[in-house]
Amino acid sequence: MNWNRSAESGWANTNGFYQPDLEEALESMALASPTVELRRGWSAASVTQDEDAVTITVSRTGDESRREQLQARWLIAADGANSGIREQLGIESADSNFEADWLVVDYQPIVDRDWDAFVTQYCDPAQPATAVKSGPGRRRFEFMRRADVTVEELNRPETAWRLMRPWGVTSENARLERHAVYTFRGRWAKEWRRGRVFLAGDAAHLMPPFLGQGLCAGLRDARALSWRLSMVASGRASTSILDSYGTERITHVREIIDEAVALGQIICELDPVRASERDARMSAELNDPSDLTVEPPQPRLGVPSVTATGDDHAGTLSVQGRVESDGVAGLFDDVVGGCWQLIALGEDPLAEVSPELREWFLGIGGTATQIADSGPIRDLDDTYHDWFEARGCSVVLSRPDFYIYGTGVLADVPRLLQSLRDEFSKEGALQ
Template sequence: MTSVSQHPDDGASENLADVAIVGYGPVGQALALKLAHGGHRVVVIERWPQLYGLPRAVGLDHEAMRVLQSLDIIDEFEANTCLSHVYEWRNGQGELLVAFPGLDETAESGWPRQFGFSQPALERLLDERIGRAYADRVTVHRNLTVVAATQHPDKVVLETRPTGEMDGKPRPIAARYVVGCDGAGSFVRDAMGASLVDLGFVADWLVVDVQPRDPSQWSADVIQVCDPQGPTTMVPGGPGRRRFEFMMLAGEQKDEQNNPQAAWARLERWGWTPTNAILERHAVYTFRAAVADRWRRERLMIAGDAAHLTPPFAAQGLCAGLRDVIALAWRLDAVLRGEAEETLLDSYGPERQAHATALIEFAVMLGKIICVLDPAKAAERDQQLRHDAGRGEQKWPAPRLGRSPLVREDDPGAGWLGVQGRVQLGDRTARLDDLIGSGFVLIGHGHDPSATLTAEQRQFLARIGATAIGIGGSCAARDVDGTYARWFQQLGTTAVLVRPDFYVFGSGDAPVLVSDLMAAWKRDVSTFTAEAA
C-alpha cells in the first residue's frame, strides 16, 4: 500500500531524525555513512531482518571506487575485488568481434577503470563501519515496512509495521527528510507521485553465480557472447566467483528456467558442472531501462534503483546509485547545517536524471547490439563490429551533469567529472582525497588559488567546508604523476573548483569561480530552468 498526505502537524515522534532512509542495501548504507560522518542523526528502515548474503551487483567503476574511498572502507574492500584487462565481445563460434581494453588502467578518479566485486562483502563492510564508527548517530530498524508517509511543514512522519504483519501495531518514525533507497518497487517513489519513464529495453535473463571448486580454475575474464541462439554474459563476481547471465528466448518460462537443473544445463556449454563448481545462486531477472520523472517532492527524495533502472551491459547499476549518494549527501549536509536554503536540493534531480539517463541509454544501445536473435541480422552485426573495431579505440561515455545552478553556465569545463591524482604533501604521498577530504576543493595549478580571494570569499569557503590547495610548480603539494598538469592543460586554465561529488563547478579565475558559486548557492533551480527554457 502506498499512502502520502500533507498535514500541518500531529506532534508525532519525539525523536526527530535528520534523515530517514528507506532501504539498507549498499546505496542506503553509503548514504547513512556520509550523513553520519557529517554529524547528522539518521534512522534507517529496512524491510528484511538481515543483510542479503548472496551475490547481486558484480561491477564497479573508478568513480564508484572513489565514493567508497570517501567512506573509509576501501582498504578492506579491495581484498574483495578483482581486476580484468579487457571486455571482449565474441560471436557464437567464439570469434572475437570487438574488444574494450584498459579495464585495469588508472582512470580519472585515481582508480582502475573497472572492478569485479562481491556485493555481500561490500554490504557487510558498510554495515560494520556504521556500527563501529556511528552507532550513536545511525539507528537501523530491521524487519519494518513503510506503509504511509505524511508530510508536515518541518518533517515527514512515516508509518511502519512489522514486515508481513499489516495488522501489526504501527510505529511512527519522524525525520526532517526522507530518502527512498528502496529499489525498483519503491514506496517512496510512489509516495512522491513519481513514475518510471520507460527507456526501451525489457528482457528476461537467467542469472547464475558459481564458485570453482579448484581456485586455480577461476579467471577474471569479461566476455559477452553475441550468439543469436542465446546471448550470454560471463564476468567475475569478485575473487573466486564467476557470474553467468543467459538471455531467455521466446517460449522459455521463468519457472522452468529458475532452478538448479536449468542452470547446470546452460553452464555445461562453458565447462562448468557440479563436479568442478558450486552453484551459489540462480535467479531470473527482468532487465529494464527506466528513469524516474521526478526525484524530489518537498521532503521526500529517491536514490539508486528507486530512481533509475539499467540493463547490466555497462555495469552501471550500483555505480549510478553511489553517484546519487555522493550528489545528495553534500546537499543535505549543507541544508541540515543551515549553511544553505532548502532550494539547494532542487538541483539534485535535474543533474542526476540527465547523467543517469545518458548511461542507461548507452547500456540499452549495447543491449540491442548484443541481443540480436535473427541469424542473418546477427551476421551483419558481426561484420559491422569487426569493421568498427579497426577504426580506433573503443571508449565508454562519461556524461556531463544536467543543467543546474551548481554547474557554471558557459563554462566548457563545468559539469564534467574531475580527476584525482597522487599528491605528495609533506612526508605523505597519497590520492588527493586521502590528504584533504572530499568537500569542495579549489585547486590552483602551480599557485595558491586562495591568495587572490577576498576576505568574504575565504569566509564563504570556510563556511561550506571547502579546501583551497595549489598543486605543482613551487607549491607544497607535488603532482606525483603529472595528473593535474595534464588536466589543467586540457582545461586551458589555472584554477578549477570541484564539488564534493567530484564534478566540476567551473574552471577559470579563482575569485570569479568563488563569486559565481556564492551566487549559485542561493539560486532556485526552478527559476534557472524557466530562464533556460
C-alpha cells in the same frame, strides 16, 4: 570497451566484487555510527508531508497491527525498483522499451581456472550469455531467456548446470551458490523529488546490467544527496540547492541507461540473420585500429545544476592524481582532502580573494591547494599539469561529489567563489 585505464578520479575505472560483501561493509559502518538507527523487520507503509516535516508510518513485517510513526525533515526513498513510495507519490516513470529475462547464476569454482576478461559477452543468437569475474573465488554466468523457454524452466538449477556445461563448468568443479531470473529494463522516474521526499538508487532508475552501472548510479545519487543535505542541515547552504538534485542526476543517468540499452540490443539479438549482419559490421570495425577501443560513457550533469554558468568543463568529472607533501605521497584526497577543492597550478588559489570570502570558503569545508614543482604540493605524475594544459586553464573548483563547479585562471577565483556563495544563499521553498 576499455575500462582498464585509470579513471579521472585516480582509481581504477572498474572494480569487481561480490555485492553482499559490500552490503555487509556498509551495514557494519552504519551500525558503528552513533547517529544511525537500523531497524530490521519493519516495512515502510504510508508517507505524508507538510510545511514542517515528513512522516512515515512503518509496520512490523508480518504484523500490520504493530505500527509506528517516524518524523523527519527529509526522507530518502531508496526502496528499490518496485518502490512503494514512488508509487504512493504518483511519480511516473519513463521507459526505454527494452525488456529481456535473464538467468543469473553465481557459483564458486572448486577447481579455479583462468578467464580471459573481466566481463565477456557471448553474442551467440542461439544463447546470448555473459561471463563475469565477480570478486575473489567467485564467478557469474548470465543467460538470456529464449522464446521457447518459460521463466520457470529457466529458473531451475538443472537448467543452470546445462547452460554452463559448454564452458566446462560442472558440479564436479563448481559449487552453485545462487540463481535467479531478472527482467532487465531501462527506466527512470520523471521526478526525483516531491517536497521533502527524494528518490535514490533503483527507485529512481533501472538499467540492464550490461555496463555494470546500476549500483554505480545509485552511489552517485547518494553522494549528490548527501553533500547537499549535510550543507543544508548544518546551515551552510539554503534548501534551494536541493532543487537541482533531480535535474543533474536524470540527464546523467539517462545517458548511461541509453548506452546500457544500446549494448543490450547488440547482445540480446536472437535473429540469426541480424546477428550475422551485426557480426560482419563489428568485424569490419575491428579492422580500423581507432575503433578498437570504446571508452565508457562519462556524462555531464544536467541543468539546472550547482555549477558555474558558461563554463565548458563545469558538470564533468574533476581530476585526482598522486601528490607529495612533506614527504608524504599518495592520492590527493588522502594527502590534502577537503569537501570543496580549489586547486591552482603554480599559484596560491586564494591570492586574489578577499579575507571575508576566503573565510566563508574555508567555513564550508573548502581546501585551497597550490600545486607546484617547488611545493607545497608536488604533482608526482604530472597529472594536474597535463589536465590543466589539455583544458587551457590553471584553476579548478570541485564539489564534494567530484564534479567540477568551475574552472578558469587565478583572476576568476573571486567570481567562482562568489557565485557559489550566491547559489547557497538563494531562498529555498521548504525549510
